[in-house]
Amino acid sequence: MESMSVGLTHFLVLSSLLFSLGIYGILTRKNAVLVLMGVELVLNSANINFIAFSRFGNFGYDGQLMALFVIVLAAAEAAIALAIVLNIYKSFHNVNVDEIDKLKE
Amino acid sequence: MSTYDLIFYLFAAITLLSGFVVVTSKNIIYSAFSLLFTFFGVTGIYALLGADFIAVVQLVVYVGGILILLIFGVMLTNKVTNVDLKTGGVNVLPAAIGTGLFAGALTAIMSKNYWRAGNITYEETTIYTLGSKLLLEYSLIFELLAILLLVALVGAAVIARRGRES
Amino acid sequence: MNDPLILYASLITLFLPVAGFALVTFSLGRIKKVFIGEISLMAVSLLSSVYILIDKLFLHPGVTSVFEFSWISFATGTGNQPINVKLGISVDSVTAILMFAVMLISFLVHLFSVEYMHGDKRFNRYFGYLGLFTFSMLGIVLTHNLLMMYIFWELVGLSSYLLIGFWFEKDSAADAAKKAFLVNRIGDIGMFLGILILFITYGTFTFSEIFAGIGSGKLPFDSEGWLTAAGILVFLGAVGKSAQFPLHVWLPDAMEGPTPVSALIHAATMVAAGVYLVIRIFVMLTADAMVFIAVIGALTAFISATIALTQNDIKKVLAYSTISQLGYMVMSLGVGAYAFAFFHLITHAFFKAGLFLGSGSVIHAMHHEQDIRNMGGLRKKMPVTYFSFLAYTLAICGIPLTSGFLSKDGILAGTYSFGLLTGHWLIPILGFSVVLLTAFYMFRLLFKTFHGKPADLHKYEHAHESPFLMAMPLVVLAVLSVFFWYGLNPASPDSAWFVSKWIDVPAKVVPESSNFSFMNTTATGGESLYNAEYTEAQHHAHFPTMIMSLLFDIIAIGLALLFYIYFKLNSRKLAAALPAVYNFSLRKWYFDEFYNGVIVKGTLLFSSVLYAFDKYIIDGIVNFSAYLTKLISRVSSAFDIIFVDGLVNFTAYINGFAGKHLRRIQTGKVQTYLVLVLFALLTLIILFKP
Numbered sequence: 001m002e003s004m005s006v007g008l009t010h011f012l013v014l015s016s017l018l019f020s021l022g023i024y025g026i027l028t029r030k031n032a033v034l035v036l037m038g039v040e041l042v043l044n045s046a047n048i049n050f051i052a053f054s055r056f057g058n059f060g061y062d063g064q065l066m067a068l069f070v071i072v073l074a075a076a077e078a079a080i081a082l083a084i085v086l087n088i089y090k091s092f093h094n095v096n097v098d099e100i101d102k103l104k105e
Numbered sequence: 106m107s108t109y110d111l112i113f114y115l116f117a118a119i120t121l122l123s124g125f126v127v128v129t130s131k132n133i134i135y136s137a138f139s140l141l142f143t144f145f146g147v148t149g150i151y152a153l154l155g156a157d158f159i160a161v162v163q164l165v166v167y168v169g170g171i172l173i174l175l176i177f178g179v180m181l182t183n184k185v186t187n188v189d190l191k192t193g194g195v196n197v198l199p200a201a202i203g204t205g206l207f208a209g210a211l212t213a214i215m216s217k218n219y220w221r222a223g224n225i226t227y228e229e230t231t232i233y234t235l236g237s238k239l240l241l242e243y244s245l246i247f248e249l250l251a252i253l254l255l256v257a258l259v260g261a262a263v264i265a266r267r268g269r270e271s
Numbered sequence: 272m273n274d275p276l277i278l279y280a281s282l283i284t285l286f287l288p289v290a291g292f293a294l295v296t297f298s299l300g301r302i303k304k305v306f307i308g309e310i311s312l313m314a315v316s317l318l319s320s321v322y323i324l325i326d327k328l329f330l331h332p333g334v335t336s337v338f339e340f341s342w343i344s345f346a347t348g349t350g351n352q353p354i355n356v357k358l359g360i361s362v363d364s365v366t367a368i369l370m371f372a373v374m375l376i377s378f379l380v381h382l383f384s385v386e387y388m389h390g391d392k393r394f395n396r397y398f399g400y401l402g403l404f405t406f407s408m409l410g411i412v413l414t415h416n417l418l419m420m421y422i423f424w425e426l427v428g429l430s431s432y433l434l435i436g437f438w439f440e441k442d443s444a445a446d447a448a449k450k451a452f453l454v455n456r457i458g459d460i461g462m463f464l465g466i467l468i469l470f471i472t473y474g475t476f477t478f479s480e481i482f483a484g485i486g487s488g489k490l491p492f493d494s495e496g497w498l499t500a501a502g503i504l505v506f507l508g509a510v511g512k513s514a515q516f517p518l519h520v521w522l523p524d525a526m527e528g529p530t531p532v533s534a535l536i537h538a539a540t541m542v543a544a545g546v547y548l549v550i551r552i553f554v555m556l557t558a559d560a561m562v563f564i565a566v567i568g569a570l571t572a573f574i575s576a577t578i579a580l581t582q583n584d585i586k587k588v589l590a591y592s593t594i595s596q597l598g599y600m601v602m603s604l605g606v607g608a609y610a611f612a613f614f615h616l617i618t619h620a621f622f623k624a625g626l627f628l629g630s631g632s633v634i635h636a637m638h639h640e641q642d643i644r645n646m647g648g649l650r651k652k653m654p655v656t657y658f659s660f661l662a663y664t665l666a667i668c669g670i671p672l673t674s675g676f677l678s679k680d681g682i683l684a685g686t687y688s689f690g691l692l693t694g695h696w697l698i699p700i701l702g703f704s705v706v707l708l709t710a711f712y713m714f715r716l717l718f719k720t721f722h723g724k725p726a727d728l729h730k731y732e733h734a735h736e737s738p739f740l741m742a743m744p745l746v747v748l749a750v751l752s753v754f755f756w757y758g759l760n761p762a763s764p765d766s767a768w769f770v771s772k773w774i775d776v777p778a779k780v781v782p783e784s785s786n787f788s789f790m791n792t793t794a795t796g797g798e799s800l801y802n803a804e805y806t807e808a809q810h811h812a813h814f815p816t817m818i819m820s821l822l823f824d825i826i827a828i829g830l831a832l833l834f835y836i837y838f839k840l841n842s843r844k845l846a847a848a849l850p851a852v853y854n855f856s857l858r859k860w861y862f863d864e865f866y867n868g869v870i871v872k873g874t875l876l877f878s879s880v881l882y883a884f885d886k887y888i889i890d891g892i893v894n895f896s897a898y899l900t901k902l903i904s905r906v907s908s909a910f911d912i913i914f915v916d917g918l919v920n921f922t923a924y925i926n927g928f929a930g931k932h933l934r935r936i937q938t939g940k941v942q943t944y945l946v947l948v949l950f951a952l953l954t955l956i957i958l959f960k961p
């Protein structure tokens with residue numbers, strides 16, 4: 001394909017890279033809030049995909065609406081996750097994910 | 106290269122670079138502010154894709170809401186006064202290799218695949234269509250999301266309170 | 272025409288009594304006067320049956336209302352016909368009249384019992400059982416198929432068992448209840464077999480469909496003999512329930528129950544169920560079956576009448592008289608006097624219920640004294656009871672102007688004409704001799720109880736007329752024993768409304784070759800049961816019958832007067848002169864002894880043989896196999912310990928070894944797991960790369 005002019009593929013590659021960055025953040029960061037930021041990056045990359053397909057695919061406005069719903073869910077998720085993080089902080093006095101290994105016991 | 110292309114590469118660079126800072130910076134505050142730029146870059150991409158309303162929502166909700174929330178989270182769970190905001194990483198090497206391979210695979214899939222792309226033309230503004238779809242076709246989901254938000258709000262308050270009492 | 276109102280009225284009549292039973296049962300003794308509720312439900316039920324009676328007799332005479340629904344359907348049955356088991360009810364004039372009679376007597380017995388049972392510790396439960404019985408009896412009357420008939424048949428047996436054994440602290444009552452239940456079971460087995468024969472042949476339980484099947488020429492196993500057998504087998508159910516020879520032995524013992532129960536169940540209604548069953552299956556009875564039925568009925572009537580002559584217990588005399596009268600009805604059906612059988616069933620129900628309630632009144636007044644040798648002279652103390660008792664006695668003897676005269680003369684005329692046409696003279700001879708016996712023993716009972724000098728002065732002094740609730744039913748039933756309820760001409764049984772208007776005699780459906788020639792449909796035009804020949808014979812029979820039965824009545828009453836009022840003849844000397852005959856009657860023809868000696872002892876002997884077989888042979892086999900099992904299990908236990916356990920322990924060791932080393936991967940940190948997940952995902956992508 002004529003790769004020079006920006007098309008669907010460019011947006012998809014961008015979203016893939018952003019997704020990988022988000023995954024990397026989730027995997028490596030110690031601080032729970034930073035893990036949450038990684039999650040937000042992943043969600044954003046998914047949204048880029050939705051809107052790109054909405055623009056170049058044949059789905060009309062449905063992609064945009066899905067993106068909208070994802071944003072709403074992200075807001076709800078952020079609220080709950082931060083509440084949980086605060087709770088963890090109350091019990092462990094830090095929010096470092098690698099030190100919270102009660103799962104092992 | 107057209108102006109459109111140039112603007113795309115600009116926003117893509119902003120997004121990726123600041124995203125990289127978000128996931129690598131040792132300082133939490135830096136990460137948080139880089140996230141602001143990432144969201145801004147994504148907003149630009151949305152605008153380039155002709156989704157003006159989504160772009161505005163992204164700006165308002167993410168930048169104005171979620172990011173503020175995250176920064177609050179940082180403030181509440183770190184000793185800001187002692188400037189103990191540094192944070193380290195775990196599994197850095199295996200995660201870097203894994204994510205690198207994963208990014209390669211994903212990019213390859215995305216670029217090699219033949220997408221049956223159409224090229225629809227949008228109206229000048231999408232708000233009218235989105236609004237009518239939201240309230241007619243997707244009204245049930247819309248209502249459910251409203252309930253979900255309420256439940257999340259109440260739930261978050263309950264979870265946060267319980268921690269305080271104990 | 273199916274009037275839904277009839278359906279509703281029937282269901283109300285049917286279910287209110289059982290609602291009363293439920294009310295009493297589920298009040299669990301917490302409600303003191305719950306029997307009032309039960310009686311109220313019975314009253315409503317009675318009114319509902321009155322509505323059905325009026326509709327069926329006067330508004331829509333001759334109409335049969337059938338309401339049914341399909342209960343179970345089988346796709347294929349015998350001969351690849353679909354089998355459709357239907358439940359339902361059928362209401363015609365016979366049903367309506369019997370329902371009304373059952374409800375009326377049941378209601379009167381309820382009222383009577385309020386006084387009679389006063390102070391009993393299970394007072395409320397008694398009324399609950401009465402409600403259950405009434406429900407079951409109405410079910411038998413209403414049903415239109417043999418299946419429901421059988422179910423209600425057993426329910427009636429159950430409630431009869433409960434009521435006979437109501438005072439179960441008395442051993443004799445408990446034994447009598449068991450005896451009644453077991454003896455009835457023998458008849459019911461026959462009935463069950465008969466129902467099965469009909470079901471496998473016609474694939475249905477519904478009466479009308481079975482009769483249609485017979486009418487179309489289809490016979491059980493293609494044999495007229497089997498049709499006869501089916502009829503007789505179903506009739507065996509009636510033999511048990513209606514206490515016919517040779518299964519009549521339970522009914523006298525059933526008198527251990529409370530006297531109002533005897534009036535309701537063992538005189539008026541339940542024992543009539545057998546007769547009702549024969550009425551329902553009448554059209555499918557072959558000539559042979561009918562002769563069998565007639566002979567059984569005649570023998571029953573005669574045997575029990577002779578026994579009644581010498582009994583001294585007031586209720587026993589009445590019990591044998593009941594058996595005798597039931598034998599009359601069965602005999603009447605056997606000789607084809609269909610309408611008169613039903614007529615007698617109704618008139619007998621009223622006057623026999625009255626006789627029992629009257630005896631109950633006497634027993635109540637005499638403080639549970641039942642022996643007539645200790646009574647006497649009660650006429651002056653209990654005028655209401657006496658005069659009503661007199662009315663019933665006249666009715667049962669068949670004195671003109673009573674209801675009994677009409678129905679009994681019809682039956683006797685039927686036997687007489689049957690004898691004329693077929694030559695079976697034994698049946699009318701037995702029938703007429705029973706007239707003589709009946710009149711004698713009934714007047715003996717009346718005289719010894721109410722006339723003469725009191726035998727037990729102490730009890731006589733304390734005797735008193737019964738209270739209103741007991742006297743009122745007696746009067747009602749006495750009024751119902753007078754002729755004008757049944758026909759305007761007191762001397763002509765044929766013009767009684769039962770015969771001339773209310774009962775439509777159905778035509779037989781059996782093949783002509785196995786039917787009486789005078790009942791064949793070609794001879795009768797398919798509309799009625801009889802041809803002109805039979806009608807003619809019956810017509811001629813009436814006058815000689817009337818003369819003969821009146822003559823016998825007068826002789827018998829005269830003898831009774833000589834024996835027990837004027838003492839010109841001495842019954843004791845007569846008994847002493849003929850000890851064999853006297854004892855034969857007093858000991859009830861030795862039926863109980865015979866059954867005890869042959870059947871019960873035989874069963875015991877047989878079971879002791881079986882016991883020995885069990886003990887020595889079966890137990891031996893069992894013990895030997897137990898020994899073998901023990902041996903085998905020792906061997907297998909050794910195998911278990913060495914091989915199986917060894918294998919299990921080895922597996923456990925392997926697992927422990929692997930776990931010890933793999934444990935290190937489990938760090939408990941979420942992110943480590945996620946990295947592993949990521950690598951797994953990558954592996955999948957590489958493996959399944961397109």
